[in-house]
Every structure is written in structure tokens, then in C-alpha cells.
Amino acid sequence: MEPFKEHKGIAAPLNRGNVDTDQIIPKQFLKRIERTGFGEFLFFHWRFDDDGNLRDDFVLNQPKYENATILLAGDNFGCGSSREHAPWALEDYGFKVIIAPDFADIFYNNSLKNGILVIKMNEEQVQQWMKKAEQGLTLDVDLEKQEITDTDGTVVSFDIPAYHKEKLLNGWDDIALTLLEEDAIQAFEEKRA
Amino acid sequence: MGKALTAFEKIWNKHVIKEEEGKPALLYIDQHLVHEVTSPQAFEGLRLNGRKVRRPDLTFATMDHNVPTINRENMKDEISIKQMEALKKNCADFGVKLADMYHPDQGIVHIIGPQLGLTQPGKTIVCGDSHTSTHGAFGAFAFGIGTSEVEHVLATQTIWQDKPKTLNVQVVGELGVGVTAKDLILAIIAKFGVRFGTGYVMEYTGEAIRNLTMEERMTICNMSIEAGARAGLISPDETTVEFLRGREMVPEGEAFEALAEDWLALATDEGAEYDHTVTIYADEIEPQVTWGTNPGMGVPVSASTPTIADAEYPDEVKRALEYMDLEENQPITSIHVDHVFIGSCTNSRLSDLKKASKIVEGKKVKEGIKAIVVPGSFLVKQQAEEIGLDKIFIEAGFEWRNSGCSMCLGMNDDIVPSGGRCASTSNRNFEGRQGNGARTHLVSPEMAAAAAIEGHFVDVRQFVGVPS
Ligand code: SF4
Numbered sequence: 001m002e003p004f005k006e007h008k009g010i011a012a013p014l015n016r017g018n019v020d021t022d023q024i025i026p027k028q029f030l031k032r033i034e035r036t037g038f039g040e041f042l043f044f045h046w047r048f049d050d051d052g053n054l055r056d057d058f059v060l061n062q063p064k065y066e067n068a069t070i071l072l073a074g075d076n077f078g079c080g081s082s083r084e085h086a087p088w089a090l091e092d093y094g095f096k097v098i099i100a101p102d103f104a105d106i107f108y109n110n111s112l113k114n115g116i117l118v119i120k121m122n123e124e125q126v127q128q129w130m131k132k133a134e135q136g137l138t139l140d141v142d143l144e145k146q147e148i149t150d151t152d153g154t155v156v157s158f159d160i161p162a163y164h165k166e167k168l169l170n171g172w173d174d175i176a177l178t179l180l181e182e183d184a185i186q187a188f189e190e191k192r193a
Numbered sequence: 194m195g196k197a198l199t200a201f202e203k204i205w206n207k208h209v210i211k212e213e214e215g216k217p218a219l220l221y222i223d224q225h226l227v228h229e230v231t232s233p234q235a236f237e238g239l240r241l242n243g244r245k246v247r248r249p250d251l252t253f254a255t256m257d258h259n260v261p262t263i264n265r266e267n268m269k270d271e272i273s274i275k276q277m278e279a280l281k282k283n284c285a286d287f288g289v290k291l292a293d294m295y296h297p298d299q300g301i302v303h304i305i306g307p308q309l310g311l312t313q314p315g316k317t318i319v320c321g322d323s324h325t326s327t328h329g330a331f332g333a334f335a336f337g338i339g340t341s342e343v344e345h346v347l348a349t350q351t352i353w354q355d356k357p358k359t360l361n362v363q364v365v366g367e368l369g370v371g372v373t374a375k376d377l378i379l380a381i382i383a384k385f386g387v388r389f390g391t392g393y394v395m396e397y398t399g400e401a402i403r404n405l406t407m408e409e410r411m412t413i414c415n416m417s418i419e420a421g422a423r424a425g426l427i428s429p430d431e432t433t434v435e436f437l438r439g440r441e442m443v444p445e446g447e448a449f450e451a452l453a454e455d456w457l458a459l460a461t462d463e464g465a466e467y468d469h470t471v472t473i474y475a476d477e478i479e480p481q482v483t484w485g486t487n488p489g490m491g492v493p494v495s496a497s498t499p500t501i502a503d504a505e506y507p508d509e510v511k512r513a514l515e516y517m518d519l520e521e522n523q524p525i526t527s528i529h530v531d532h533v534f535i536g537s538c539t540n541s542r543l544s545d546l547k548k549a550s551k552i553v554e555g556k557k558v559k560e561g562i563k564a565i566v567v568p569g570s571f572l573v574k575q576q577a578e579e580i581g582l583d584k585i586f587i588e589a590g591f592e593w594r595n596s597g598c599s600m601c602l603g604m605n606d607d608i609v610p611s612g613g614r615c616a617s618t619s620n621r622n623f624e625g626r627q628g629n630g631a632r633t634h635l636v637s638p639e640m641a642a643a644a645a646i647e648g649h650f651v652d653v654r655q656f657v658g659v660p661s
Contacts, residue, residue: 017509018387018487022623027604031259031272033233033279045625050611076388079421079487080623082323083231084339105391105423106323110339161355163216174341175244178349181211181219185351188210188221 001115003171007096008140009069012060013130019073020080021107025089038085039092070139072130073100075123078107087111097141099148101126112164113174117143119158143168197462199359200428201394204334204459208317210351217353223316225346226302227254227289229280230604231321235344236283247350249288253311256280257301260294261605262567262594273605287347300570300596303327303538307411308572310440314429314456319346324538324620325424326417330410331437332429332459334394337418357423358468360393364401366476371654373548374409375540375618375637377401378416379481379491381473387489390422393469396461397427401475407436408542415539416620419488428460482525482650483622483635485513490622491635494652498523516624517632518612525650528634530616532609533558533645534627535591535638536567537601537619545618545638546577550585552642552656558590559648565592565607567599591645603628616644 029041046058054061060068071090077100078086087110090098098116101123111118119141129137132151140149143165148156167174178185198206205220212218225248232254239245246252259273268274277294284291292298298305303324306312312328318335319325321343328335338352346352368377395417397410405413410427417425434453437443444452479493490513492498501521504510514521519528535541535549546568558564566586568574574596577583583593600607601619603626609615611630618641619626622633636644639653647656 016512017506020487020621020623022602022621022626026625026629027602030230030604031270031276033237033276035234035237045629050629076391076421079387080323080418080621082321082337082339084234084321084341087339102388102391104388104421106337106339110341113339113341161215174353175242175345175348178219178345178351178353181351184210184219185221185349189350192221 001171001173004115004117004143004168006140006142006144007069007117008138009096010065010067011070011072011129011133011137011139012065012068013072013133014059015074015130017074018076018079021078021083021086022080024078024086025083030083030085035088036092038089039094042089042093064136067094069094070097070099070141071095072126072133073098075101077103078111079104082106082110084110084114087114087116091116099126099129112168115168115171117141117168119160121156121158125156197465199396199461199465199467200332200459201334201359201396201426202465204315204317205356207315208334217355219351220317220354222319222346222350222352223251224306224311224318225252226306226311226318226320226325227252227343228258228302228320228322229256229276230258231340232283232343233276233279234340235321235347236287238344239287239347244348246287246289246347249290251350252289252347254280254284254289255292255299255302255305256294257299258598258602258604260597262597262599262607265294265595270605297571300572301538301541301598303411303415304541304569304573307331307407308440308570310437310442313437313443314433315459319352323418324415326422327411327415327538329417329424329426330407330414331433332427332456334424334426336424357394358392360390360395360422361467361470362395362397363470363472364397364399365472365474366401367404368401368475368478371639372478372480373637373639374405374412376478376481377475378413379483379488379635380478382416382420382489383481383491384473385420385471387419387487388421389471390417390420393422394424394426395420395422396467397425398461402427403430406544407432408544411542412539416488419620429456430460480637480640480653482640484517484519484525485510486516486622486624488620488622488635492525494525494640494650496525498525526652527649528614529649530614530634530644531562532613532615533562533564533641534567534600534615534617534619535565535641536569536599537617538569538598539620540618540638541567541569541573543573543576546573546582549638549642550582552639552653553589553591553646554585556589556646558645562645562648564590564645565594565600567594567607568596570596600627602626609633616641616650
């Protein structure tokens with residue numbers, strides 16, 4: 001995994017609560033056996049109409065968000081199915097950071113494992129940024145300092161468990177880390193056998 | 194005697210390999226269930242890094258999400274075939290036991306785990322599927338994981354977990370006649386919302402829960418994830434032990450009795466404390482129907498859709514009603530359906546099919562309705578046929594299919610068309626879940642069966658033929 005240190009990018013507002021992973025990536029795209037290439041199917045039925053044309057009324061289809069890399073989302077983002085295809089699609093589409101008042105459990109974990117920085121931020125602040133993003137908002141996210149700097153220079157700090165932060169900063173691979181515990185795992189197995 | 198503990202805490206303590214302040218704990222996993230959709234990238238990851246499956250003996254795979262429920266021999270969907278072939282190859286290469294499409298143990302992963310007796314009290318169980326919470330009905334700590342975690346468990350038989358908090362969902366009183374486990378869990382989610390369980394293991398307690406059969410308990414725990422919970426759990430008791438006795442993967446004789454004793458000791462201790470408790474009164478619950486686009490948007494069958502202006506989040510309610518093509522304040526019983534689906538890991542066990550068959554016996558599915566029954570596993574199908582349920586359903590005008598996830602998520606051909614409306618015994622009514630543009634109403638098997646006959650929702654308790 002690529003280390004994540006800092007990211008500056010355009011923020012796109014998706015102002016809906018309880019966005020589930022069925023919306024993020026619909027089931028017909030879950031049949032692939034690769035990890036890549038899911039970006040074009042992101043929010044498929046929100047982005048495209050039944051004839052495959054872009055829907056003008058969907059926020060990510062607006063030209064100003066074309067190069068957005070930060071997603072401002074509503075509460076309980078990523079609920080429902082455990083499909084990791086959801087963060088794969090978001091990442092493949094170009095999102096590096098997702099900011100929401102809260103995330104569903106499994107989605108939060110899945111995102112971190114794919115190097116997406118998921119930030120829990122109070123609802124008021126998220127709403128404020130969503131408003132600003134309608135006019136155009138660039139955020140500078142510094143993981144090391146745990147700070148987000150707004151276009152106008154305002155700095156807001158955020159929380160992230162130290163353990164996740166360290167892993168993201170270093171781009172560590174979970175399995176490699178766990179294999180360092182081999183002795184403990186083996187001892188555990190022997191004790192129970 | 195030590196401190197009084199909850200069942201969850203006892204299981205947790207028995208599985209911690211390593212625990213440090215401020216960090217997730219490393220937990221040992223006793224049982225890993227695998228299916229075709231969330232595993233190919235995990236096996237590929239192992240291959241790329243030259244890793245093995247650490248404990249193939251604790252891993253079990255099946256095919257359920259993609260499998261056709263008719264014409265299995267004549268599959269046309271190339272990508273589905275590829276995905277199932279991939280699972281076959283992966284299981285062969287890594288030495289994992291597989292119940293493929295034609296295997297007598299095949300079925301929805303959450304149906305076959307308990308059926309085989311792989312699911313047992315006290316186990317830690319994971320699967321790349323959010324409804325893994327189902328297995329908590331046995332007093333196991335069972336939860337859904339993503340594909341990266343599937344790879345991690347395959348490689349290490351462990352997982353890093355933040356210790357969840359405990360939530361006691363206390364069900365007071367008794368469920369009324371004609372009110373099912375499905376109605377209870379739908380009512381719980383309608384009352385407390387789709388995220389009240391986030392960060393918690395929910396343990397269901399109380400008289401009403403103790404009186405449920407194992408199959409009913411599975412229906413309850415299955416939908417814990419729809420409340421956002423990490424897992425659902427019910428303390429093991431005699432009902433649990435008797436369900437498991439004689440199953441293929443449990444020991445026999447004295448070894449079983451010894452094991453059963455250990456299981457019973459896992460039950461939450463008298464006086465154990467939970468981080469949080471909520472209470473719901475069973476006797477106030479009616480049969481439920483969801484009207485919206487998440488499982489918390491549900492009401493009693495006698496009620497109506499909400500008033501937009503009175504809602505906590507009016508925009509969401511408005512959006513959901515629009516998608517569902519319903520008016521505000523519309524009586525639930527005025528909603529007509531064109532599809533009925535009896536199946537899914539929530540409600541496709543033998544008892545579910547029996548109860549639904551009682552409602553449809555000797556009656557006819559309303560003209561214009563496509564109604565299908567999809568048993569949860571090969572074995573359920575076989576057992577149902579032995580007692581003639583297939584005939585009852587077919588005579589009433591239902592289609593009788595082979596087992597799989599089917600119309601719960603429509604990855605195979607079992608799809609509700611755009612604009613179609615389905616009374617479904619599954620667990621998710623998200624936009625497009627059963628097919629792009631499809632509208633889903635979640636109900637119990639009895640309510641789905643009654644809707645198939647009447648063409649619209651009815652209170653099953655007033656329905657002729659209500660099971661006594
Ligand atoms: S039946 Fe539905 S919810 Fe259950 S495992 Fe299959 S797709 Fe998931």
C-alpha cells in the first residue's frame with residue numbers, strides 16, 4: 001500500500017444520510033475477480049440513467065467536481081453490505097479522502113485497508129464544507145498533523161486512532177505485520193489443542 | 194466467583210492472542226466461511242505474496258450469491274461462471290473444502306453453517322458477508338468482514354479487532370399470535386434506527402427471546418447488521434444444544450455432552466453489566482412492513498406511510514417515498530405488489546417455508562403476481578419436498594426453485610424489474626437491491642404469503658388460515 005501523508009484536492013458534497021454500499025457499487029459489478037477497474041461503476045444508478053447517459057442532476061456529474069478527490073458524505077456512510085468493492089470503486093474513481101459525521105463499521109475498516117483516509121468529523125463542520133463546496137472548495141488534509149486546511153485558511157483538526165494513522169503513514173501491509181506475531185499465534189493454537 | 198460477564202466478554206477473552214492498550218486486539222478465528230463474491234481477490238493476494246491458507250481445516254466455502262435457481266446446467270452469464278470457476282480453483286489450490294453448486298451441502302452460507310453444525314456456541318466466526326451476524330444466534334461472536342480481511346484470516350487465522358461495546362436489547366413480554374421473529378427485529382430497527390448498533394455487539398435477552406426456536410433466533414441475529422451492529426448474539430441454552438445435537442460437524446456421545454456443558458456456561462451471567470440497554474415490549478408489536486429504502490423505514494401493517502413534515506429527516510422520507518412511488522399517509526394495506534419473494538438468509542429455513550405454506554395452502558396467487566420460493570439450502574429444499582411443501586406452493590401458483598441468494602440481491606437472473614414492487618422476506622430494501630429501479634417491502638414469510646394471495650398487504654392475523 002502507498003503511504004498516505006498529505007493530500008490536497010477538490011471536495012465534492014454528497015449530502016445524503018445512510019448511503020449504503022449497494023448504491024456505491026451495485027451488485028451487477030461484483031462478479032469481477034480483479035481488485036481494479038471498479039471506478040467506472042461507482043454510484044452507477046445515480047450517475048447514469050437507464051440508457052447509460054449521465055444524469056445531470058447527480059452531484060458528481062457536475063463538471064466542477066470532475067477532478068474531486070475528497071468526498072464529503074452524510075451520516076452512516078457505507079452501511080449495508082460488507083463488499084470491499086465499495087472502497088475499491090471510490091479509490092479507483094479518484095477519491096483519496098472521505099469525510100463524514102460517521103461511517104458504517106465494516107466500510108470504515110475496508111477503506112483504511114485500501115489506503116483511503118476516512119475522517120469522522122462533526123456534522124456541523126461537514127455541513128459547512130458541503131455548503132462551501134457548492135461554490136468550490138479545496139481542502140488540504142495533513143495526516144501527520146491531523147489537520148484540514150480550508151481554502152480560506154481555516155484550520156480544523158481531526159481524530160484518528162493512532163494505530164490506523166501509523167499504518168497509513170507508513171503504508172504498512174496488515175498481513176505482514178500480523179505474521180510478526182507468528183510465535184504468539186502458534187502458542188495460542190498449541191494451548192487450545 | 195469472578196466478575197459477572199456477558200456471553201460476548203467470555204468469548205472475547207477466550208480468543209485474544211494479544212491485546213495492548215489503545216490498539217485493536219489480535220483475535221483467533223475458529224471458523225471462516227467463504228463464498229464466491231468476496232473471496233477471489235483475497236486468494237489472488239495470497240498467490241501474489243506466496244502465502245498459504247493457514248488453517249484450511251477451519252475454512253469452508255460454498256457458492257450462493259451467483260448461482261442460478263433454475264437451469265443450473267445451462268448457465269449463460271460468463272462473468273458469473275468465471276467467478277464460480279475461480280472459487281473452485283482457489284479451493285482446490287489451497288485445500289479448502291467447497292460445497293459447490295451441485296454439492297448436497299450447498300446453500301446460502303448462513304444457512305449451511307448452522308445446518309452442518311459448523312456454527313457452535315463460543316466460536317469466533319467470520320465471513321466476507323455482513324449477514325454473518327446470523328451465527329450469533331448460537332452464542333457465537335460472528336461478524337462480517339471485507340475482502341482484505343478475508344485474505345488476512347486465510348493467511349493468519351486471526352483478525353485485528355477493536356473490542357466492541359455491549360448493548361442489551363431487552364425484549365419484555367411475549368409476542369402475540371401471528372407476530373413473528375421477523376416482525377420483532379423489524380420493529381426493533383424501526384424503533385431505534387439503522388445505526389443504533391454501531392460499535393456494539395447486540396445481545397437479545399428476555400422471555401420472548403428465550404421462547405424462540407433456533408431458526409427464529411437466526412432471523413433476529415441476521416438483521417443485527419441492519420441496525421449497524423458489529424454482531425448480534427443470543428446466549429446459548431438448551432434450545433441451542435438440542436438444535437446442534439446430531440449435526441454432522443459436532444461430536445457424539447460423551448464428547449457432545451461435555452461440549453454442551455461448556456456451551457451452557459457461556460451464557461451471560463446473572464448481574465453482568467452492559468454498556469447500554471434498550472427495551473422493547475413484545476406484546477405491542479404487530480406484523481411489520483417496510484415502506485422505504487432502508488430497513489429502519491418500517492411500520493405496523495395497520496399503519497400508514499409517514500407524514501413528510503413530521504419526520505425527523507423530511508428530505509430522506511420524501512426521497513424514499515418518491516423512489517417507492519408511495520404517497521405520504523398512505524395505508525400500508527393499500528399497497529399492491531407484483532412480486533413475492535420467499536427466501537434469503539433471513540427467512541428461507543424449513544420453518545419459514547412451513548409457515549408460509551400454511552397461508553397459501555388451497556389458495557391461489559393473485560393473477561399478475563410473480564411469486565417464487567427459494568429454499569436456503571439443498572437440504573432445506575429436500576426436507577420441504579419430503580413433507581410436500583413444494584406441491585402446496587406450486588399448486589398455489591408459486592415457482593419452486595433451487596437454493597441460493599436469488600432475489601435477495603439479484604446477482605443471478607432472479608430480478609425484480611424496474612418499477613416492480615416486491616413483498617420480500619429478505620433483509621434489505623435499499624434502492625435497486627432486487628433489481629435496478631425495483632421497490633422492496635420487507636416482511637415475514639407469513640405476510641409475504643398473504644400478500645401473494647391478496648395482491649396487497651394484509652394483516653396476516655386476520656387472514657383465513659392463520660397458523661394456530
Ligand atoms: S441471502 Fe441476501 S443477505 Fe443473505 S447472504 Fe445472500 S445476498 Fe446476502
